[in-house]
Amino acid sequence: MxxxxxxxxxxxxxxxxxxxxxxxxxxxxxxxxxxxxxxxxxxxxxxxxxxxxxxxxxxxxxxxxxxxxxxxxxxxxxxxxxxxxxxxxxxxxxxxxxxxxxxxxxxxxxxxxxxxxxxxxxxxxxxxxxxxxxxxxxxxxxxxxxxxxxxxxxxxxxxxxxxxxxxxxxxxxxxxxxxxxxxxxxxxxxxxxxxxxxxxxxxxxxLHQNVKDYLESLSETDTVMVKKSIGKTARVMKTNHSIELEELEKQGATFEEIFPYISGESYKELIDTGNLNTGVIALGQTIGLIDEVKxxxxxxxxxxxxxxxxxxxxxxxxxxxx
Missing domain, CATH: 3.20.20.70 (Aldolase class I)
Structure with a gap:
């Protein structure tokens, strides 16, 4: 104790x-x-x-x-x-x-x-x-x-x-x-x-095994800050998908343009099917200290x-x- x-x-x-x-x-x-x-x-x-x-x-x-x-x-x-x-x-x-x-x-x-x-x-x-x-x-x-x-x-x-x-x-x-x-x-x-x-x-x-496998390969630098443009800044797992979202926001994309990236449906698809090309999932920098599923x-x-x-x-x- x-x-x-x-x-x-x-x-x-x-x-x-x-x-x-x-x-x-x-x-x-x-x-x-x-x-x-x-x-x-x-x-x-x-x-x-x-x-x-x-x-x-x-x-x-x-x-x-x-x-x-x-x-x-x-x-x-x-x-x-x-x-x-x-x-x-x-x-x-x-x-x-x-x-x-x-x-x-x-x-x-x-x-x-x-x-x-x-x-x-x-x-x-x-x-x-x-x-x-x-x-x-x-x-x-x-x-x-x-x-x-x-x-x-x-x-x-x-x-x-x-x-x-x-x-x-x-x-x-x-x-x-x-x-x-x-x-x-x-x-x-x-x-x-x-x-x-x-x-x-x-x-x-x-959480789908594909996502867990991907997380094992990440370091403390593999997070991205998104949703800044709508005042809901969030640190999420770095993928090609979340990087694309980050770039869209920098270019002044509308809410309608970024919504497919952050919708509940896209998140559910990510965690349920392991499709890394949809949704974003919260992830802290401490991922760099974790290298094994236990x-x-x-x-x-x-x-x-x-x-x-x-x-x-x-x-x-x-x-x-x-």
């Missing part, structure tokens, strides 16, 4: 939280992460209806008796009211919100004794989440896959700033996939890390071993110099 304020709050063994993965944060991955001592998150946006989500939550409950939560992206693609209602109906007690302000849902979630953790790309938005009554915040550094915000602040600075200025626990996101990086986050004051990219390279995640249990075991080994090394060296 690695004990922090976040592990205590969420009832988990290790300060490792699965990122909200659109279309991929479903029962096989979620239960595997929770069973291995982390916190798995059902991604509400993976389902067409509340009923579908509730069915997968119930399936997850049969696959693990450990805590897990639900990730809800607010105002990104569609209204999420029914999914918030579904969380309350399901009895799940942990919700991660992202995207727009979660204020409209706070009263209902709090009345149901749900822990609410909001994902923020800056200290300013993290402070707003704190003022709304969120129990903790995730801060996204520039290295992260998906949406890093507009300020391009790296995790090294953002974590320390957030810890200094907030009174609620901080979870670090953006650049974390190894035990050494988890130890660094804890040393900076974070209570846990949230990882998305690392779990893309797990055996349990329902089971979730192996991933978390490796991270924990690396964390403890590095902590022991630092402790011994520090004591030896006294």
């Amino acid at each position: 690695i004990e922090t304020k976040i592990t205590q709050m969420l009832g988990i063994r290790y300060p490792i939280i699965q990122g909200g993965l659109q279309g991929l944060g479903t029962s096989p991955l979620v239960s595997a992460v929770s069973n291995a001592g982390g916190l798995g998150l059902i991604t509400a946006g993976s389902y067409e209806t509340k009923k579908e989500m509730l069915e997968d939550i119930e399936l997850t409950k049969t696959l693990t008796n450990k805590p897990f939560g639900v990730n809800i992206a607010i105002g990104i693609r569609r209204p999420m009211d029914e999914f918030v209602e579904g969380v309350i109906e399901s009895g799940v007690k942990i919700v991660f919100t992202s995207g727009n302000n979660p204020e409209q849902y706070m009263d209902d979630l709090k009345k149901a004794n749900v822990k609410v953790i909001h994902v923020a790309p800056s200290v300013r938005f993290a402070k707003k989440a704190e003022s709304l009554g969120c129990d903790a915040v995730v801060v996204n550094g520039y290295e992260c896959g998906g949406h890093p915000g507009k300020e391009d602040t790296t995790s090294l600075t953002l974590i320390q700033k957030a810890v200094k200025e907030l009174s609620i626990p901080v979870i670090a996101s953006g650049g974390f996939s190894t035990g050494k990086s988890v130890l660094a986050a804890v040393a900076l004051g974070a209570g846990a890390v949230q990882m998305g990219t690392r779990f893309l390279m797990s055996k349990e995640v329902r 089971t979730v249990a192996e991933i978390i075991e490796e991270i924990v071993y690396d964390y403890r080994n590095q902590l022991s090394y630092l402790t011994m060296n520090t004591m030896g110099k006294r």
Whole structure:
């Protein structure tokens, strides 16, 4: 066990939280992460209806008796009211919100004794989440896959700033996939890390094998920043397709021209069929530190071993110099 304020709050063994993965944060991955001592998150946006989500939550409950939560992206693609209602109906007690302000849902979630953790790309938005009554915040550094915000602040600075200025626990996101990086986050004051990219390279995640094989060949330079032209900047996996999108945006393409590249349908085709010539998928720079697909249990075991080994090394060296 690695004990922090976040592990205590969420009832988990290790300060490792699965990122909200659109279309991929479903029962096989979620239960595997929770069973291995982390916190798995059902991604509400993976389902067409509340009923579908509730069915997968119930399936997850049969696959693990450990805590897990639900990730809800607010105002990104569609209204999420029914999914918030579904969380309350399901009895799940942990919700991660992202995207727009979660204020409209706070009263209902709090009345149901749900822990609410909001994902923020800056200290300013993290402070707003704190003022709304969120129990903790995730801060996204520039290295992260998906949406890093507009300020391009790296995790090294953002974590320390957030810890200094907030009174609620901080979870670090953006650049974390190894035990050494988890130890660094804890040393900076974070209570846990949230990882998305690392779990893309797990055996349990329902991502097409062609994509996993491609990810194995990538380095830290193999991401592209797209969707800048519509104010939704996102770091995604570099492919000929995403490079083409990047170039179109530089040339001043209209939303109608770039939409086929970023639509939900094209993304689904990418993750389901492995067609690298369609869709874009969020990917962090830490992909450069990942070179093998492993089971979730192996991933978390490796991270924990690396964390403890590095902590022991630092402790011994520090004591030896006294």
